[in-house]
Structures are given as C-alpha cells and as structure tokens.
Amino acid sequence: xxxxxxxxxxxxxxxxWLPAAAALNVFVCEPEWGALAQELGGDKVSVYAxxxxxxxxxxxxxxxxxxxxxxxxxxxxxxxxxxEIGWLPLLLTQSGNSRIxxxxxxxxxASQYVAKLEVPTVVDRALGDIHPGGNPHIQTDPRNISKVAxxxxxxxxxxxxxxxxxxxxxxxxxxxxxxxxxxxxxxxxAPLRGVPVVEHHKAFSYFINWTGMREVATLEPKPGIxxxxxxxxxxxxxxxxxxxxxxxxxxxxxxxxAQFLSERSKIPAVMLPFTVGGTEKAKDLFGFFDDMIGxxxxxxx
Amino acid sequence: xVKKKVLALAASAALALPLVARAQSQDEVQALRDRVDxxxxxxxxxxxxxxxxxxxxxxxxxxxxxxxxxLNGTYGNLSQDPANFKINxxxxxxxxxxxxxxxxxxxxxxxxxxxxxxxxxxGTGIFSVSSDNxxxxxxxxxxxxxxxxxxxxxxxxxxxxxxxQNQIHAHAWDFTDxxxxxxxxxxxxxxxxxxxxxxxxxxxxxxxxxxxxGRGRNFPAGPEGGRNKxxxxxxxxxxxxxxxxGTGTAWQAGLSYxxxxxxxxxxxxxxxxGTPVTNSFTGTSKLWALSGILKWAPNFNPTERSFKLQGExxxxxxxxxxxxxxxxxxxxxxGGYASTQSGWYLQGVYQFIPMWRVGYRYDRLNAGSTxxxxxxxxxxxxxxxxxxAKYNPTRQTVMVDWSPSExxxxxxxLAQDKSRSDAxxxxxxxEYIVSLGAHxxxxx
Numbered sequence: 001x002x003x004x005x006x007x008x009x010x011x012x013x014x015x016x017w018l019p020a021a022a023a024l025n026v027f028v029c030e031p032e033w034g035a036l037a038q039e040l041g042g043d044k045v046s047v048y049a050x051x052x053x054x055x056x057x058x059x060x061x062x063x064x065x066x067x068x069x070x071x072x073x074x075x076x077x078x079x080x081x082x083x084e085i086g087w088l089p090l091l092l093t094q095s096g097n098s099r100i101x102x103x104x105x106x107x108x109x110a111s112q113y114v115a116k117l118e119v120p121t122v123v124d125r126a127l128g129d130i131h132p133g134g135n136p137h138i139q140t141d142p143r144n145i146s147k148v149a150x151x152x153x154x155x156x157x158x159x160x161x162x163x164x165x166x167x168x169x170x171x172x173x174x175x176x177x178x179x180x181x182x183x184x185x186x187x188x189x190a191p192l193r194g195v196p197v198v199e200h201h202k203a204f205s206y207f208i209n210w211t212g213m214r215e216v217a218t219l220e221p222k223p224g225i226x227x228x229x230x231x232x233x234x235x236x237x238x239x240x241x242x243x244x245x246x247x248x249x250x251x252x253x254x255x256x257x258a259q260f261l262s263e264r265s266k267i268p269a270v271m272l273p274f275t276v277g278g279t280e281k282a283k284d285l286f287g288f289f290d291d292m293i294g295x296x297x298x299x300x301x
Numbered sequence: 302x303v304k305k306k307v308l309a310l311a312a313s314a315a316l317a318l319p320l321v322a323r324a325q326s327q328d329e330v331q332a333l334r335d336r337v338d339x340x341x342x343x344x345x346x347x348x349x350x351x352x353x354x355x356x357x358x359x360x361x362x363x364x365x366x367x368x369x370x371x372l373n374g375t376y377g378n379l380s381q382d383p384a385n386f387k388i389n390x391x392x393x394x395x396x397x398x399x400x401x402x403x404x405x406x407x408x409x410x411x412x413x414x415x416x417x418x419x420x421x422x423x424g425t426g427i428f429s430v431s432s433d434n435x436x437x438x439x440x441x442x443x444x445x446x447x448x449x450x451x452x453x454x455x456x457x458x459x460x461x462x463x464x465x466q467n468q469i470h471a472h473a474w475d476f477t478d479x480x481x482x483x484x485x486x487x488x489x490x491x492x493x494x495x496x497x498x499x500x501x502x503x504x505x506x507x508x509x510x511x512x513x514x515g516r517g518r519n520f521p522a523g524p525e526g527g528r529n530k531x532x533x534x535x536x537x538x539x540x541x542x543x544x545x546x547g548t549g550t551a552w553q554a555g556l557s558y559x560x561x562x563x564x565x566x567x568x569x570x571x572x573x574x575g576t577p578v579t580n581s582f583t584g585t586s587k588l589w590a591l592s593g594i595l596k597w598a599p600n601f602n603p604t605e606r607s608f609k610l611q612g613e614x615x616x617x618x619x620x621x622x623x624x625x626x627x628x629x630x631x632x633x634x635x636g637g638y639a640s641t642q643s644g645w646y647l648q649g650v651y652q653f654i655p656m657w658r659v660g661y662r663y664d665r666l667n668a669g670s671t672x673x674x675x676x677x678x679x680x681x682x683x684x685x686x687x688x689x690a691k692y693n694p695t696r697q698t699v700m701v702d703w704s705p706s707e708x709x710x711x712x713x714x715l716a717q718d719k720s721r722s723d724a725x726x727x728x729x730x731x732e733y734i735v736s737l738g739a740h741x742x743x744x745x
Binding site: 072254 | 346347417420423446447448449450451452453499500501502503504505506507508541542543544545548551552553596598600601602603604656705706707708737740742743744745
C-alpha cells in the first residue's frame with residue numbers, strides 16, 4: 001500500500017503540468033465549437049477539442065486523455081442531441097468536475113439553440129441509429145453558427161465576468177464579419193439551388209437545407225449503418241432513373257462507397273470537410289464554408 | 302410567440318409583393334425575389350421551431366431513467382462436461398467460473414437503469430437474470446456529480462477496480478468468457494458492497510488514484526456473504542495512468558492492490574480416498590493486479606479499422622491456516638497454509654473491416670509455491686488436497702465477431718482449455734449479444 005502511495009506521489013509530481021493558465025478552459029466535443037470559442041475568446045480562452053474532422057463523432061472512445069482534459073474544463077461545448085451519447089456521459093461521470101455537469105452554466109449543448117431538422121416522428125432502432133432530438137450536425141448551416149455564437153458569448157461572460165467586455169466586443173465583430181460572409185456565400189452558392197445530391201451519412205442536411213440543394217439518397221442504408229453492396233446496387237439503379245449531380249462524403253468517411261457509385265454512375269464524388277480542419281482550406285469557420293461551397297461548385301459545374 | 306412571429310413574417314412578405322410591380326429594373330426584381338425566398342425560409346424555420354416546441358415530452362414518464370436490456374444466448378459444444386469444470390492448482394472460488402452450457406442456452410439477461418438522481422448524485426442499477434431464473438443485483442450504486450477537484454465517490458454494490466476487465470460488464474467483453482486469471486483470483490468477476498473514493502489529477506497525462514473498502518461478500522474474501530462484523534472486510538487501492546501516443550494510439554496502465562482477511566472461506570474437494578470433503582481457509586489474501594491496454598485506430602476513428610491489445614498480470618499471496626474436512630465433526634484437522642501464485646493473459650482484437658473483428662487470447666496460470674502445514678507435518682498427504690496439486694493451466698482462444706450495428710453482435714469462439722490437469726477441453730461457442738433501449742456508453 002505504501003508503495004502505491006509513493007508511486008502515486010512520484011507520478012503526481014512528475015506530471016503536474018496544468019493546462020494553459022488562460023482565464024477559461026474550454027472543452028469542446030467537436031472542432032467547430034472550438035473554432036468558435038477561439039473566435040470569441042481570443043487569448044482569454046484555452047480550447048481543447050476532443051475530436052477532429054477525421055473522426056466520426058458518433059464513435060469516440062472515452063480515452064484517458066479526454067478524461068484528463070475534461071477534468072480541468074470550465075466550459076463544455078458540444079453539439080448534443082445525443083451525438084456524443086456513446087462517450088460524453090462517461091467522460092462527465094469520470095471527470096470529478098462539477099463545473100461542467102448538465103444543468104450548470106458550464107454545460108452548453110449547441111443544438112438546443114437552433115431549429116433542428118429531421119426530428120423523427122417515429123423512433124425505433126430498426127430505422128438505424130437515429131437521434132430522437134433531430135439531426136445533430138447543425139454546424140453545416142452558417143446561420144446556426146451565429147445563433148450558437150450569441151449563446152456562447154453570454155456563457156463565456158457569465159463564467160469569466162472579468163473578461164466579459166472582451167467577449168462581447170469580439171462576438172460583435174465576429175458576428176458582423178459572419179453576416180457579411182453569409183451574404184457572400186448565399187450569392188456564391190446560388191447555382192447549388194435545386195441540385196440533387198447523394199450523401200454518405202446525413203451529415204450535411206443543414207447545408208443542403210440552407211443552400212436549397214435536394215438530397216435524393218444516402219449511401220448508408222440507414223443512419224449509422226455502413227454502406228452495403230446491395231444498397232449501393234439499388235442506388236446505382238436509382239441514379240439511372242433519377243440521377244444526382246454530385247455525391248458527397250465527409251472528411252471522416254471512407255471514400256470507397258462514394259467512389260464505387262461515382263465510377264459506375266459517372267456522377268462526381270466530392271469529399272467535403274465535415275468541420276473545421278477537415279481539409280487544408282478549412283482552417284477556420286470561414287475557410288470551412290468557403291471550401292464546402294468551393295468544392296461543390298467545382299463538382300457541379 | 303412563435304405564431305406571432307410567423308404572422309409578422311407573412312405580413313411583411315405580403316407587403317413586399319406590391320413593390321414588385323413598381324420595380325424598375327431586373328436587378329431590383331431579382332433582389333426582391335431573393336428577399337421573398339429568404340422570408341419564406343424564415344417562416345419555415347419558425348414553423349419548425351414551433352413544431353419542435355410542441356413535441357417536447359410531457360408528464361411523469363418524461364423523467365424515467367435510461368433503461369437498457371442486454372440479451373444474449375449461446376450454443377456450446379464442449380468436449381468436457383462444463384458441470385465438472387475445475388482449474389487445477391488453485392483454490393476453487395465458488396464463483397460462476399464454468400464455461401457456458403453444452404447445447405443451446407440463454408445467457409444472463411441484464412437490465413440496466415440509470416439516471417441523475419438530482420444535481421448531486423447519479424444512480425445506476427444493473428440486474429441480471431440467469432438462465433436458471435435467479436435474479437442477481439450485479440451493480441447498484443450512487444455516484445457523486447458535484448464534487449470538485451477531480452474527486453468522485455461511489456457507494457453501493459459495484460465491480461471492484463481491480464485490474465481492467467473486472468470493471469467491464471460481460472456483454473462488452475471481447476471474448477465469451479473471462480480470462481482464467483480472473484476466474485481463479487476474482488471468482489470470475491468481483492463485485493462488492495462498498496464505498497469508493499477516486500481522484501483524477503489535474504494533468505494532461507491521465508492519472509487517477511483511488512481507494513475502495515467493501516463488505517468482502519465474495520471470494521477472495523470469505524465466508525460467502527461477508528463476515529458478521531463491524532468495519533469492512535476488503536480494501537483495494539488502485540491507480541491508473543493513461544494518454545495518447547501520436548494521433549491514433551491510446552494507452553492505459555493500471556496497478557491495484559486488493560487485500561482481505563478471509564475467515565472460514567470454504568471450498569469443496571475430495572480426500573485421498575475420493576470421499577468429498579470441505580476445507581476452509583482463514584488468514585490473509587493479498588492480490589496485486591497490473592494491467593495494460595493499447596488501442597489503435599487511424600486518426601482515432603475506429604469505424605473502419607482498429608486494434609486493441611489488452612493484458613493483465615495477477616499475483617496473489619495467501620497466508621494463514623487451512624482446516625481439512627470441516628463438515629465432519631471430530632475429523633477436522635488444521636495446519637498452516639501459505640501460497641504465492643500468479644497468472645496472466647494477453648489478448649489482441651483486430652477490426653479489419655467495418656463490422657468484423659478477429660481476436661486471439663492466451664491464458665496462463667502459475668501455481669507457484671503452496672505449502673500446506675498438514676502435508677508438511679505428515680498428518681495428511683498431498684493426495685488429500687488434489688485440487689491444490691501443482692499444475693499450470695493454459696488456454697488458447699480465437700474468436701471472430703460480426704456487429705451489424707452498435708447494438709448487436711454475433712460471435713464464434715473456439716478454445717482449447719487446459720484448466721484441468723487430466724483433460725483438455727475443446728470448446729466451440731456461437732453467441733449473440735444485443736442491447737435494447739438506451740444507448741450505452743462503454744468504458745475505455
């Protein structure tokens with residue numbers, strides 16, 4: 001027993017570096033909220049993103065490194081709507097951190113503040129891994145980003161009143177730039193209106209809704225169920241009668257299914273950044289939308 | 302309020318219409334069209350928000366805990382009768398260590414309920430119903446939510462934090478049955494009634510330290526059900542380290558020390574004439590457990606491919622008295638007992654395409670040294686303690702499983718089990734495991 005205590009003490013000392021001593025430690029489940037927190041907080045926040053654009057946020061392991069980071073967080077920002085249900089509850093109960101539990105100001109579920117699409121009227125696992133609260137991938141509509149920015153700014157100010165003025169002015173400046181960008185994107189994305197699209201997963205429903213594209217099918221036979229040969233064969237038939245103009249898959253999806261359908265149907269397949277960091281150009285939130293629109297315009301031309 | 306907003310938007314859209322007639326240029330017409338489109342979209346959005354608001358669950362039901370039910374069943378084909386299962390060289394644990402039945406049988410059905418109790422506590426209850434219709438409380442505990450500084454307290458019945466696999470529910474194991482080491486040192490899986498305090502360090506490298514004390518209701522404590530005394534019958538100290546290597550490998554290493562003082566911990570054996578006897582141990586039992594886990598997936602995205610390496614090493618020292626033939630009055634003899642025994646396993650599971658995994662496990666136990674006072678003094682012979690005769694059991698296991706979704710799994714497992722000193726058991730298991738209801742979250 002004494003040995004364990006000694007060992008524990010030694011390890012404790014050896015590893016006692018703390019996360020950056022910024023005013024506010026922000027733990028985000030997905031990179032888009034990290035990028036947003038950084039825009040609003042600047043050097044007043046230290047942001048840690050639990051996932052990258054190359055990971056499927058539905059399937060994340062509750063790794064020790066994530067528990068270690070959430071342990072010291074002051075603010076938690078996640079998409080919510082059960083997107084993280086397979087791992088976040090575990091991180092929360094293991095964290096020993098009361099500041100970011102459900103019901104505290106440190107817990108922010110972004111999807112609560114936007115109008116959700118695809119809220120199922122029938123909930124049954126036979127329909128796949130559906131989210132009873134609606135589609136959680138809200139980050140692909142820039143108008144949702146503005147809504148979350150407003151809430152996030154308030155939370156940051158509430159948790160760190162000393163820097164409230166900074167958060168407010170940064171948020172104001174960001175939202176103004178963002179409004180301008182939305183107007184520009186809407187103009188740029190005009191040719192996408194009505195364009196039929198096949199998605200890998202319903203990852204871009206909000207983008208499709210925003211730009212007025214039309215989803216005709218998904219490569220997944222059911223949400224969360226990987227594409228099967230028989231389903232792809234059906235899609236190939238469907239493409240003959242109702243051809244889509246583009247097939248999209250996200251930065252974390254395997255490209256195989258999209259390429260399979262693309263080669264046989266002669267419909268271009270394009271990888272879209274699922275979030276910030278999904279492609280080289282998607283360095284920040286602005287780049288994320290620039291690149292999504294750019295890639296789609298390039299494909300449907 | 303939402304309705305009002307919809308009306309207002311509709312009204313402004315209507316007002317915009319006469320303006321179209323007066324529009325001078327094509328550009329202006331286009332601009333107005335865009336505006337109408339935008340307004341339409343806003344109306345749709347508002348309607349959707351209103352619909353969502355009305356969809357909110359209402360009534361007492363809305364606060365029901367998350368419920369999930371695990372169902373599983375096996376088909377077993379074994380060359381040896383599982384009813385005669387024993388692990389030679391080691392004291393029988395009285396635990397549920399035998400492999401699944403021959404032929405078709407239902408496994409343990411597990412019902413789990415969990416919810417936040419209030420802003421301070423979370424409660425979890427997991428009940429298992431065996432195929433023989435007996436109900437067991439597998440885990441039932443409360444856990445603090447609102448302690449800070451990395452502290453968590455857990456109280457109730459829970460799987461002890463000894464080693465790695467012991468804390469994981471059987472349905473989430475990578476093989477149908479437990480490693481041999483878990484069978485002989487922990488009676489398959491150790492759960493106790495107790496209290497646990499755990500602290501997570503504020504470091505980037507994951508480090509925790511914890512202590513738990515319990516009633517000692519199961520092996521290696523004894524007697525079964527726990528001693529009738531104040532205080533506690535079992536204590537366990539544990540620490541875990543963990544982190545990431547690069548952008549695809551996560552690791553965790555754990556060390557724990559379980560100590561208990563069993564009193565009249567009985568087990569059944571036969572004497573040198575083949576007559577059944579009951580023997581009992583009183584003394585101290587101390588168990589070290591060292592575990593290591595390595596999980597790899599490209600970019601930490603296990604959807605396509607992943608690999609998991611898991612290994613544990615246990616070492617147990619027992620010291621005290623062993624009483625022979627306690628069931629027959631007058632025939633009981635008592636002498637000293639001391640043993641140092643160990644065991645380990647190493648297993649790897651590789652997901653090579655979505656849904657499909659293959660795995661291999663190697664088990665080995667070292668009977669080590671056991672000295673029995675009654676044998677050393679010549680009062681009895683080693684043949685009077687056949688189960689304790691030195692023997693090093695081994696087992697090799699391979700499996701392949703298919704998980705069409707996160708909620709179902711079908712597994713084929715083959716094993717060559719040399720737990721018995723006198724026979725090799727060749728085992729084939731075909732198993733299904735499904736989970737209904739709330740989406741569970743699995744530990745690392």
